[in-house]
Amino acid sequence: VIDFFVEPASTYTYLAACRIGALAAGIPVRWRPFALGPIFAAQGFRDSPFNLFPAKGAYMWHDLAREAAALGLPFRKPSVFPRNSTAAAKLAFVGLAEGWGEDFLVRVCRANFADDRDIAAPDVLDDLVRDAGADPTAARARLPEFATQLRETTAAAQALGVVGAPTFVVGGELFWGNDRLERAIAAARR
Amino acid sequence: VIDFFVEPASTYTYLAACRIGALAAGIPVRWRPFALGPIFAAQGFRDSPFNLFPAKGAYMWHDLAREAAALGLPFRKPSVFPRNSTAAAKLAFVGLAEGWGEDFLVRVCRANFADDRDIAAPDVLDDLVRDAGADPTAARARLPEFATQLRETTAAAQALGVVGAPTFVVGGELFWGNDRLERAIAAARR
Numbered sequence: 001v002i003d004f005f006v007e008p009a010s011t012y013t014y015l016a017a018c019r020i021g022a023l024a025a026g027i028p029v030r031w032r033p034f035a036l037g038p039i040f041a042a043q044g045f046r047d048s049p050f051n052l053f054p055a056k057g058a059y060m061w062h063d064l065a066r067e068a069a070a071l072g073l074p075f076r077k078p079s080v081f082p083r084n085s086t087a088a089a090k091l092a093f094v095g096l097a098e099g100w101g102e103d104f105l106v107r108v109c110r111a112n113f114a115d116d117r118d119i120a121a122p123d124v125l126d127d128l129v130r131d132a133g134a135d136p137t138a139a140r141a142r143l144p145e146f147a148t149q150l151r152e153t154t155a156a157a158q159a160l161g162v163v164g165a166p167t168f169v170v171g172g173e174l175f176w177g178n179d180r181l182e183r184a185i186a187a188a189r190r
Numbered sequence: 191v192i193d194f195f196v197e198p199a200s201t202y203t204y205l206a207a208c209r210i211g212a213l214a215a216g217i218p219v220r221w222r223p224f225a226l227g228p229i230f231a232a233q234g235f236r237d238s239p240f241n242l243f244p245a246k247g248a249y250m251w252h253d254l255a256r257e258a259a260a261l262g263l264p265f266r267k268p269s270v271f272p273r274n275s276t277a278a279a280k281l282a283f284v285g286l287a288e289g290w291g292e293d294f295l296v297r298v299c300r301a302n303f304a305d306d307r308d309i310a311a312p313d314v315l316d317d318l319v320r321d322a323g324a325d326p327t328a329a330r331a332r333l334p335e336f337a338t339q340l341r342e343t344t345a346a347a348q349a350l351g352v353v354g355a356p357t358f359v360v361g362g363e364l365f366w367g368n369d370r371l372e373r374a375i376a377a378a379r380r
Contacts, residue, residue, distance in 0.1 A: 043243045053233045056353045059366055066373070163246045176249055179369045183256070 002029045002188045005157050006105055007036045007165035008092070008119060009085035011050070011064050012178040014109040016166040018073055019181060021102070027188045031102050033089035034154040036082075036165055042158065048082045064113075067178070074114040083112055084120040086150065091125055093146035094139045095132060104132040191218045192378050195347050196295055197226045197355035198282070198309060199275035201240070201254050202368040204299040206356040208263055209371060211292070217378045221292050223279035224344040226272075226355055232348065238272045254303075257368070264304040273302055274310040276340065281315055283336035284329045285322060294322040 004020060007013050020029060040048065050057035061077055068075035088108045095101030107128045111117040117124050126136035157167065161174055168175040168184035175184035194210060197203050210219060230238065240247035251267055258265035278298045285291030297318045301307040307314050316326035347357065351364055358365040358374035365374035 043245070053353070055233070055351055058351060059353055059364055062364070063366065063370075070373070161245055161248060163243070163249055174249055174252070176253065180253075183260070 001170070002027060002184055003169040004029050004031050005153075005162055005165060005167040005169070006031055006033050006089075006092075007085060008033065008088045008105060008108040008112065009082040010036060010165035011060060011081075011113065012067075013166040014075075014113040015064075015067055015071060015073065015178040016168075016181050017106050017109045019071065019178070021106075023181060024185050024188070027185065031092075031096060031105060032153050032157070033092045033096075033105065033150060034157045034162070034165075035086065035089065035150060038154055039158055039162060039164075043163070051081070068113075074110070076114055076116050078112055078116050080118070083118065086120075087122070087125055088119050088128075089150050090143055090146060091129060091139055093149040094142045095129070095134060097142075097146070098134065098139075100129075100132040100134045104128060104134075107131055191220060191360070192374055193220050193222055193359040195343075195352055195355060195357040195359070196221055196223050196279075196282075197275060198223065198278045198295060198298040198302065199272040200226060200355035201250060201271075201303065202257075203356040204265075204303040205254075205257055205261060205263065205368040206358075206371050207296050207299045209261065209368070211296075213371060214375050214378070217375065221282075221286060221295060222343050222347070223282045223286075223295065223340065224347045224352070224355075225276065225279065225340060228344055229348055229352060229354075233353070241271070258303075264300070266304055266306050268302055268306050270308070273308065276310075277312070277315055278309050278318075279340050280333055280336060281319060281329055283339040284332045285319070285324065287332075287336070288324065288329075290319075290322040290324045294318060294324075297321055 002024060006017060045052055050060050065075050092101050092105050095104040108119050111124060111128060112119045119125065129136040129139050160169055164176055166178060168181060170184050170187040173187060192214060196207060235242060240250050255265050282291045282295050285294040298309050301314060301318060302309045319326040319329050350359055354366055356368060358371060360374055360377040363377060
């Protein structure tokens with residue numbers, strides 16, 4: 001089993017979210033939306049390190065575009081970064097319980113990093129819930145059932161030693177970054 | 191042509207330094223020793239981020255050991271990190287002018303990350319110069335000729351936007367990390 005820690009606001013999570021379905025065929029993957037904000041805050045960062053350290057950010061945007069192109073994935077640099085992903089992650093927990101959560105999360109990542117849509121906006125999220133085949137009003141009505149999930153999953157990630165996204169966890173072992181997806185899958189197949 | 195920015199104190203530089211020779215066969219590679227310290231300092235870091243952010247460091251050491259094992263490279267976590275690589279880098283410039291510099295740099299990285307030897311110690315460096323087939327006394331006698339090279343190469347790296355090591359530069363485009371070595375080589379072959 002692979003635990004896939006997904007942060008919809010995270011750049012390289014977009015690539016991994018698009019890839020993991022095909023690559024991990026036959027392996028159970030548990031998608032676990034979490035929030036990087038508290039994990040960065042624990043390191044003393046009040047913003048994405050890619051914003052706090054502009055040279056690192058400049059490199060990352062170039063690398064992300066290059067990796068997306070190599071993977072044949074559409075990419076457009078978002079006009080706002082990072083976007084607040086709390087509402088998206090909370091809706092995703094509803095979707096994961098109902099079977100449309102993975103598709104929704106891929107759509108959220110794509111909206112953010114390929115279409116430059118505001119994934120913090122309720123109307124955008126409603127569109128994406130509908131695109132994933134569900135009813136946004138019904139999904140929102142179930143949010144209270146999942147009220148603690150995002151906080152708990154973020155705490156679980158932190159306890160496991162997660163420092164960034166995406167992170168894959170196989171038998172307690174961490175694999176950080178889209179670049180480590182293949183190794184995580186190989187570990188899960190052993 | 192690939193510019194290979196080498197920091198002998200850098201963990202993932204060890205992996206790249208061991209790999210680039212075989213992978214880049216037929217492509218001219220220019221080994222450019224530089225110092226990460228000033229580049230980290232420009233980001234406000236007075237130590238390696240792997241020390242400043244312990245969770246990140248813990249993950250890195252696990253990942254480095256795993257990557258080394260996957261590549262069949264010996265690895266032992268150094269008892270001191272990061273080691274001061276200034277003397278090693280300065281000697282490397284002499285070696286690069288004389289044809290033994292690349293071998294020497296690989297040996298320095300291996301001494302640091304496989305054998306836990308103090309690459310800041312003159313006797314260790316003398317051993318490694320000898321292992322690379324040169325005479326340490328003669329090499330040291332030429333150091334004044336290369337007195338400004340390390341500073342200049344570090345400034346060149348910074349001007350190019352280098353934020354970490356190893357970094358490969360092909361036609362002005364940056365590829366950061368051992369994970370990007372294959373992409374850098376593919377770019378150089380185009």
